Amino acid sequence: MLERKEYQKYVEDNSPKSPMTRTLFAAFVVGGIICCIGEGIGDIIKLIFEDMPEKEVAIWESCIMIFLGSFLTAIGVYDRLGRFAGGGSIIPITGFANSVTSPAIEYNREGVFFGICAKMFVIAGPIIVFSVAASFLVGLIGYFCV
Amino acid sequence: MKRTFRLNRPVYIKSGFTIVGPKEGDGNFGDRFDIVLSDDLWCEKSYEKCESKMHRDAITGAIKKAGLNREDIDIMMGGDLLNELSSTSLAARNFPTAFLGLYNACSTFSEAMLIASMLIDGGFANNITCSTSSHYSSAERQYRFPLELGNQRTPTAQWTVTCAGCTVLSSTPPKRYNCEVYEDDIIAVDKGLQVDDKTLEKYKKSVEKQKLVIDKGRSNIIRDNFAHDNNDYGKANSHYAVVTGGTLGRVIDLGIDDEANMGAAMAPAACDTIITHFEESGLSPSDYDGIFTGDLGRFGKQTLEYLLSKEGITLPTYYMDAGASYFTAEQKTFQGGSGAGCINTVFNGYILKRLQRGELKRILVVPTGALLNKDTPLQKETIPGISHAFTVESRPFDKIDTKKYS
Amino acid sequence: MEIFLTYLKVFAVGGLVCMLGQILINKTKMSSARILVLYMLLGVVLEVCGAFDYIKEFAGSGITIPITGFGSNVAKGALEGAKADGFLGAVAGGLRSVSAGLTVAIVCGFVFGLISRSRSKKM
Numbered sequence: 001m002l003e004r005k006e007y008q009k010y011v012e013d014n015s016p017k018s019p020m021t022r023t024l025f026a027a028f029v030v031g032g033i034i035c036c037i038g039e040g041i042g043d044i045i046k047l048i049f050e051d052m053p054e055k056e057v058a059i060w061e062s063c064i065m066i067f068l069g070s071f072l073t074a075i076g077v078y079d080r081l082g083r084f085a086g087g088g089s090i091i092p093i094t095g096f097a098n099s100v101t102s103p104a105i106e107y108n109r110e111g112v113f114f115g116i117c118a119k120m121f122v123i124a125g126p127i128i129v130f131s132v133a134a135s136f137l138v139g140l141i142g143y144f145c146v
Numbered sequence: 147m148k149r150t151f152r153l154n155r156p157v158y159i160k161s162g163f164t165i166v167g168p169k170e171g172d173g174n175f176g177d178r179f180d181i182v183l184s185d186d187l188w189c190e191k192s193y194e195k196c197e198s199k200m201h202r203d204a205i206t207g208a209i210k211k212a213g214l215n216r217e218d219i220d221i222m223m224g225g226d227l228l229n230e231l232s233s234t235s236l237a238a239r240n241f242p243t244a245f246l247g248l249y250n251a252c253s254t255f256s257e258a259m260l261i262a263s264m265l266i267d268g269g270f271a272n273n274i275t276c277s278t279s280s281h282y283s284s285a286e287r288q289y290r291f292p293l294e295l296g297n298q299r300t301p302t303a304q305w306t307v308t309c310a311g312c313t314v315l316s317s318t319p320p321k322r323y324n325c326e327v328y329e330d331d332i333i334a335v336d337k338g339l340q341v342d343d344k345t346l347e348k349y350k351k352s353v354e355k356q357k358l359v360i361d362k363g364r365s366n367i368i369r370d371n372f373a374h375d376n377n378d379y380g381k382a383n384s385h386y387a388v389v390t391g392g393t394l395g396r397v398i399d400l401g402i403d404d405e406a407n408m409g410a411a412m413a414p415a416a417c418d419t420i421i422t423h424f425e426e427s428g429l430s431p432s433d434y435d436g437i438f439t440g441d442l443g444r445f446g447k448q449t450l451e452y453l454l455s456k457e458g459i460t461l462p463t464y465y466m467d468a469g470a471s472y473f474t475a476e477q478k479t480f481q482g483g484s485g486a487g488c489i490n491t492v493f494n495g496y497i498l499k500r501l502q503r504g505e506l507k508r509i510l511v512v513p514t515g516a517l518l519n520k521d522t523p524l525q526k527e528t529i530p531g532i533s534h535a536f537t538v539e540s541r542p543f544d545k546i547d548t549k550k551y552s
Numbered sequence: 553m554e555i556f557l558t559y560l561k562v563f564a565v566g567g568l569v570c571m572l573g574q575i576l577i578n579k580t581k582m583s584s585a586r587i588l589v590l591y592m593l594l595g596v597v598l599e600v601c602g603a604f605d606y607i608k609e610f611a612g613s614g615i616t617i618p619i620t621g622f623g624s625n626v627a628k629g630a631l632e633g634a635k636a637d638g639f640l641g642a643v644a645g646g647l648r649s650v651s652a653g654l655t656v657a658i659v660c661g662f663v664f665g666l667i668s669r670s671r672s673k674k675m
Contacts, residue, residue: 024578027571030570033563035567036559070660070664074664087577090573091587092617092618095619107665126585127585131626134627135645140642142634143642
């Protein structure tokens, strides 16, 4: 039989690859649309609450987007969107909400404690840990260097 | 060190029974299965419970189809892909039979068939069931990600087949007619268990629910036995199938570390087993009417053909990979089906029927398995593959020989 | 007309950010968690070196709706906390600024986890 190196090279060269144009196009369009929806939600909030400060609008905007991502996951739409769009629906904040909600839904048969609550962060855990660690580091830099 | 063996007396295949999910029912072999479910939860609370139920009912159906009773079975052998063989073990608690749980990933079926035929050949047992099952949704959450996570499948990915199948091997020849199986026979498992009335009522209710589905035009329970062309009930078989030998596989690792590319990880194992089989048995590919691999997928199949051509072996024209042929192109499964039940249901639903009609004389079935769990790729381990092969021959019914032959 | 231009910018930048992520998915076979972490850290870096505000000025939600916005909020909160409340602010500020988003994500996950069921896929 073939040598290890030789075989790995054969597999590397001949494995089917993701179709670049189609996936990139889908990611671009869906990602762009999701960002536009976010912008639209911000604009609507600004229309309704005229004197709300910019910062609060941004917080509301991302909260509503997170809710939408979570809701679409719960009704079984987001995974189909993700199948199609890939990065286009993973990278927006709705993708983060999806990565929190999907394990919670998946593991609810193991009960509330060790199912939903314990498994909720199997995918989103690294994001939270890394962001807390990064914030601590940045905070230290801000405190000592600035 | 010899890995190929030939049985001293024929080990008869009494019957095969298959249960598959809705997507599989729409696939290429859709009309050849005994039961096609319209819902892959089958009135259960979780996919694991459903898989276990499918497994249990596949065994019950196969025993019934062979015209046997549960008490006639000496040993049950089976396995699945879930942790600690949970769905097989939970299915086995419904039977009064000795149980051996086996695991060789997707090649568990051939492992069971080989061990069972050795035991029967040695005179240690008369009737043995060999069953495997897999379920897309339970495998997905164990090996990959939650179902609702919006990630993208890579083009090398395979689709775990939702199915359960069972073959009954025996030391005595099968009848010419397959016994008919009705839904009551499957409920009888619960009766035999002497469960409380409430549970039985619940189960009956779930079957009635499935009856409603059949009225909508989608068969969910046992098919009408005489209506369908491809069905083997009520029709006399011209031939019967016997297991005559096989080759045990060894674990081969050529350093593939991408768990989304199982075909490439398993192809070298299949190649090794096939080469060994031909070397040690003295046969050549032209002695076989067909060679069937388990779930290499489209790319894995291509890889196997490449590996064998490097060794100077050309496979017979009738070479089929069960996984690659399982689904139609419109079903978007990329490489095709995979899973412990994949080759099992194709064998019992399709290959066995062709053997019983005498269309295939001698075939080699080579299922392959990728030996990994969720943690080994994270620990930077590569993925080894394994493959066991068994030979099945078909013989016309008027020449039944129960005598030993050498 | 101006509003159309704004949305075009949001669309273009947001789409571009996601498209770069898709290139990573196609080329490196990274899982979604790794990509999210990478983009979150990118947001932190952009915020610390001061480039984030310029992009935000140009693209608005195009850069804040991707997870980079989450990262930038964390970093901004930590920096502001350090400036306003000293050491304790530096430690607490990061999470304080994203606490609303995290709370919504966790509560929604919990509630939907209780009432929803995962569905088997057809394709």
